[in-house]
Amino acid sequence: MKTILDKILNDAQKETDCASDLKGLNEVRIKFLGKNGEFTAVMKNLKDIKAEERPLFGKLINDAKVILEGHIAFKEKELSVKELEEKLLSETVDITLPGKRVEYGSLHPISIVINEITDIFTGLGFDVTDGPEIETDKFNFEMLNIPKDHPARDMQDTFYITDDIVLRTQTSSMQIRTMLKQKPPIRIINPGKVYRSDFDSSHSPMFHQIEGLAVDKHITLCDLLGLLGEFAKKLFSKETKTRFRPSYFPFTEPSVEVDVTCSECKGKGCPLCKGTGWMEILGAGIVNPRVLENCGIDSGEYSALAFGMGIERIAITRFGISDMRIVFENDKRFLRNYR
Numbered sequence: 001m002k003t004i005l006d007k008i009l010n011d012a013q014k015e016t017d018c019a020s021d022l023k024g025l026n027e028v029r030i031k032f033l034g035k036n037g038e039f040t041a042v043m044k045n046l047k048d049i050k051a052e053e054r055p056l057f058g059k060l061i062n063d064a065k066v067i068l069e070g071h072i073a074f075k076e077k078e079l080s081v082k083e084l085e086e087k088l089l090s091e092t093v094d095i096t097l098p099g100k101r102v103e104y105g106s107l108h109p110i111s112i113v114i115n116e117i118t119d120i121f122t123g124l125g126f127d128v129t130d131g132p133e134i135e136t137d138k139f140n141f142e143m144l145n146i147p148k149d150h151p152a153r154d155m156q157d158t159f160y161i162t163d164d165i166v167l168r169t170q171t172s173s174m175q176i177r178t179m180l181k182q183k184p185p186i187r188i189i190n191p192g193k194v195y196r197s198d199f200d201s202s203h204s205p206m207f208h209q210i211e212g213l214a215v216d217k218h219i220t221l222c223d224l225l226g227l228l229g230e231f232a233k234k235l236f237s238k239e240t241k242t243r244f245r246p247s248y249f250p251f252t253e254p255s256v257e258v259d260v261t262c263s264e265c266k267g268k269g270c271p272l273c274k275g276t277g278w279m280e281i282l283g284a285g286i287v288n289p290r291v292l293e294n295c296g297i298d299s300g301e302y303s304a305l306a307f308g309m310g311i312e313r314i315a316i317t318r319f320g321i322s323d324m325r326i327v328f329e330n331d332k333r334f335l336r337n338y339r
């Protein structure tokens, strides 16, 4: 019995020493100490031994088991350290590799210009409103003194959803919506998208406008001149001069086109301003009394100034963009220039 036991312990220790990983070591443990292991088998044989010798052999078996357990525990520690080292080695982080670049978003050049213009007018006491892009023919045209078949409609050919519903061609529809629900004094600007069936290097079927409206007692063309002159100085530079040219809009009387000195050449003449020294930036005027009356405002008591500008035109002037279509292609290489 003693020799058998010595042999088992000897074999078990040898196999323990040979285990190359924790998994292999566990197999050795099961083989010798497990429920069906070799020591358990020897234990079962105790019943064949004389009763008085049993305690002695029982002790010998237990001692051998304790020795083996110690041996395995020692090996286990050694293998754990080895495996951990191997793992750390194989998982090393190469801190010299370039990091992943995080791309920051930025505002679209059109949004930048809208924000700047909005800041200027809110600083001058104007509120910002918002209205629908799908508009009735009535608010987009008729109430603005542009009846059906009026020739002025030709300049704003648009997308009709039905005979009476259009994609708005101008933010001027917001003058009507505001005056119908708000009593004077009124000071609003309305930035938003407008649509016209145009498409070439200087026209996109969708573009942006900002409409402005001020209704109060005694508003005159002088107020319009002062307001827009101040606006141009704030948007471009202190040296910017403004000039009014007579024009025609059905909803204003008198009507003007407003030019500013070219931001590129400061009025000397350059390719951007086609040699004139001036750039047209907006249309404006004193609101036609008929439009006020359409909205239930007494034109004997109140007068109003209004203006509307194309944001893209201002952005193009500001940033020197040559083809307007590129503004909406959302090519990141282009947009990155305007951070």
Ligand code: DAH
Binding pocket: 169, 170, 171, 172, 211, 212, 249, 251, 252, 282, 283, 284, 285, 286, 305, 306, 307, 308, 309
């Ligand atoms: N709605 C005009 C357009 O789209 C621009 C405009 C001109 C707006 C004169 C106004 C204005 O409010 O008074 O061409």
